[in-house]
Amino acid sequence: MAAKRSLLQEDVGLYNALRDGSAFTSATINAAIGNASSDGKMIFLPPGTWTLNADVTVPSTRRLKIPSGTIINTNGFTLNVLDYYEADGTGCFTGTGTVNGTGKDGFINVQHFGADPDNTSDDTSAILLAIKSIPGTSTPGSQGAGRLLFPLPRTLTGFYKVSSTLDFSNKFNAGMVAPALLTRGPTTADSTRRALIKWYGGTNTDIIVLHNIISFDLINISIDGRDAAGVVGLALGPRVTQASVVKLVRAHHLEISYCDIGIRHGDYAANGPDIASNSFHDVYLHDNVSAGFAQYSGNGLVYGENWLLEHNGYAPTTATHGGVGAALQPGVQVYAEGGSVHLSDYVGVGDPAPTIADVYASSAGLV
Secondary structure (H helix, E strand, C coil): CCCCCCCCEEEHHHHCCCCEEEEECHHHHHHHHHHCCCCCCEEECCCEEEECCCCEEECCCCEEEECCCEEEECCCCEEEECCCEEECCCCCEECCCEEECCECCCCEEHHHHCCCCCCCCECHHHHHHHHHCCCECCCCCCCCCEEEECCCCCCCCCCEEECCCEECCCECCEEEECCCCCCCCCCCCCCCCCCCEEECCCCCCEEEEECCEEEEEEEEEEEECCCCCCCEEEEECCCCCCCCCEEEEEEEEEEEECCCEEEEECCCCCCHHHEECEEEEEEEEECCCCEEEEECCCCCCEEEEEEEEECCCCCCCCCCCCCCCCCCCCCEEEEECCCEEEEEEEEEECCCCCCCEEEEECCCEEC
16 A cells, blocks of 8 residues: 655555564564665654564654654664654663664653653663664764653652663763752651652762773763762772773763762773863762772873862771772772862862762872
């Protein structure tokens, strides 16, 4: 049956493909893309499950419309959207393949991959699928195509539940963005503390890792480590003796709490100034056991503005202190072993006080 066409969209549903998840549909989708004769025409995938059995590319002269109720199972293949897609619902991407492209707003929405900040479901696999869709550093034309959007929870008790490391290794010009900052509020009880991301994984690991990247935005991100031993909230550099490059990280409105170390700046290889030129503005680090911020050996320049550090370094419990090695001075709000840390408008509050010092500098420039 020949498909009926309009001037505005090419309806893939008119090609009579089964869309119950049982049939392969790549050929049908590609046929509709090929038959969309007008530049700017919308490729419309009606509700149902579309299972790929080959790569699909929507060219820059077309747009992809994904209404509520439509699911694309990548099934190990790649969906390339060279302009943008419009997705109305949540959970529209699934499968083991890759979605290369962004929404109309220029972001990669983690809810499109199935994440749901309902404080019940584990959102790790959905967020990792979204991270996988960020182009790598070697992908041509990838600039500006990699910021994950975390829509806010719909309830006061909602959050994204994460149980394994969110690894952004080899992602260029990427980021994590939320519309507003969720902060803990007046309570310290785990069940009622507010944060965008809460940790439900193991001990002695990192919640978010940045490794071999240049340019990364963290905007309105709050992380609660839930008192897991040895956990680092944000690690710039991997938790192994491996050289790393992490530059031009820009954090605005960042809160990290109830970890062993809030932010670890540096790799274990003491890789000189290659984790450097990173800036953190409007940062609130609190209730982190060994340190709020730790600048590890051999790594470079950090700019900090409007920092509030409260109740960090109050009860260090292990010699390794979040995995950064025995060289880390425990019991501090800010630790600087190497490189240079520039702080302006810094306030440190200890109740009880850190066991060693509010700020500890060892062979580092701390201004």
